Amino acid sequence: MHDGSGRVVVQNLTKTFGQVLAVQNLSFTVEPGSVTGFLGPNGAGKTTTLRMLLGLVTPTAGHATINGQPFHHLGNPARVVGAVLEAQSFHPQRSARNHLRVYAAAIGMPDQRVEEVLHLVGLRDAGQRSVGGFSMGMRQRLALATALLGDPQVLVLDEPSNGLDPEGIVWLRTFLQGFARQGRTVLVSSHLLSEVEQTVEQVVILSRGQAMYYGPLDQLRKAQQSRVIVRPADAPQLTAKLEEAGHTNIEQLPEGVLAVAGVEPEQVGDLALEAGVAIYGMHTQQADLEQIFFQMTSGQFSGAQLNPASPQFQQQFQQQLHQQYQQQQMQPQYQQQPQQPYQQPPSGWPQPPAQQPEQQQWQRPQDGGQQ
Numbered sequence: 001m002h003d004g005s006g007r008v009v010v011q012n013l014t015k016t017f018g019q020v021l022a023v024q025n026l027s028f029t030v031e032p033g034s035v036t037g038f039l040g041p042n043g044a045g046k047t048t049t050l051r052m053l054l055g056l057v058t059p060t061a062g063h064a065t066i067n068g069q070p071f072h073h074l075g076n077p078a079r080v081v082g083a084v085l086e087a088q089s090f091h092p093q094r095s096a097r098n099h100l101r102v103y104a105a106a107i108g109m110p111d112q113r114v115e116e117v118l119h120l121v122g123l124r125d126a127g128q129r130s131v132g133g134f135s136m137g138m139r140q141r142l143a144l145a146t147a148l149l150g151d152p153q154v155l156v157l158d159e160p161s162n163g164l165d166p167e168g169i170v171w172l173r174t175f176l177q178g179f180a181r182q183g184r185t186v187l188v189s190s191h192l193l194s195e196v197e198q199t200v201e202q203v204v205i206l207s208r209g210q211a212m213y214y215g216p217l218d219q220l221r222k223a224q225q226s227r228v229i230v231r232p233a234d235a236p237q238l239t240a241k242l243e244e245a246g247h248t249n250i251e252q253l254p255e256g257v258l259a260v261a262g263v264e265p266e267q268v269g270d271l272a273l274e275a276g277v278a279i280y281g282m283h284t285q286q287a288d289l290e291q292i293f294f295q296m297t298s299g300q301f302s303g304a305q306l307n308p309a310s311p312q313f314q315q316q317f318q319q320q321l322h323q324q325y326q327q328q329q330m331q332p333q334y335q336q337q338p339q340q341p342y343q344q345p346p347s348g349w350p351q352p353p354a355q356q357p358e359q360q361q362w363q364r365p366q367d368g369g370q371q
């Protein structure tokens with residue numbers, strides 16, 4: 001029997017499809033009581049991992065358990081875990097209520113539970129309507145209602161925000177947080193951190209089948225950092241003045257530009273004035289959470305799991321900022337008027353990595369894919 005803990009454990013999970021290494025030695029634990037985001041760009045291996053967790057795909061190596069048991073050993077799994085993996089197909093002529101009644105009967109739940117879940121997902125008034133006329137968002141709600149029929153302890157949702165309007169997204173967020181606050185477990189995948197940023201407390205960030213980060217979202221937030229980019233008339237003189245004032249985290253950028261970390265722009269301005277050094281331009285360069293996410297999932301860290309507080313992460317992060325600055329310098333828009341004081345370089349951070357060629361070509365088989 002399962003241990004009733006509500007814990008989801010993924011241990012050394014690996015899945016290959018022919019030559020494609022979809023998931024590589026992946027390990028993480030999802031605890032009850034909070035919403036965990038399972039994040040990664042398209043093709044990172046999220047769906048494959050969730051399908052292995054739910055017993056739909058056989059792992060090449062490793063294992064995944066819910067309540068201490070593999071999915072197949074859960075007894076009546078719908079009473080333990082509710083899952084929505086992709087936009088589900090519903091019989092178009094059947095009403096939402098009848099659809100739910102069929103599933104409720106299959107897992108031994110009374111019709112009363114159907115009314116409860118219709119209410120929970122906000123579909124009570126639409127219960128009599130044929131599903132064929134449902135919007136994408138209503139179908140998502142119905143899929144969620146189906147997953148909730150067994151009053152499960154664990155919810156696993158693959159990209160549940162797809163098709164939801166902004167109001168639906170806020171509703172889903174409130175629902176999932178409330179569900180987790182009851183001491184239940186929620187694992188929700190997304191390829192956009194911004195989409196789930198306000199919903200999740202823990203994150204597992206996946207890139208090319210490997211965990212890049214696994215822990216509290218707050219810890220990632222703390223890794224946000226800014227630095228002052230300044231273009232002085234005399235870089236060595238300003239550097240000396242800054243160092244004298246204890247600001248030693250200074251990087252020399254091309255064309256006499258300095259990047260100074262751990263300092264406010266006002267301090268740089270005051271010190272420049274004291275040193276008698278003219279300033280031709282200054283701005284603050286800041287990384288937000290989404291940029292950190294893009295950086296982690298761009299594949300450049302060759303799969304190492306990095307702690308944002310670690311020196312390697314910080315070092316690579318600084319390199320990224322440096323490269324970004326150089327790219328900005330090369331944009332004609334900025335080069336045309338480089339001497340104007342306080343001109344902001346064009347904003348624009350590294351964009352999400354382009355899809356890998358094999359991901360663009362590959363179409364998920366409807367049925368009978370290589371498993």
Ligand SMILES: Nc1ncnc2c1ncn2[C@@H]1O[C@H](COP(=O)(O)OP(=O)(O)OP(=O)(O)O)[C@@H](O)[C@H]1O
Nearest residue numbers: 017022041042043044045046047048191362369370
């Ligand atoms: N049945 C399959 N047969 C062959 N390759 C597969 C199969 N399922 C997944 N893959 C490959 O495994 C890799 C991971 O795919 P997966 O669908 O798990 O990623 P994902 O993170 O869920 O992406 P998305 O956000 O696009 O759904 C991809 O390279 C994909 O092409």
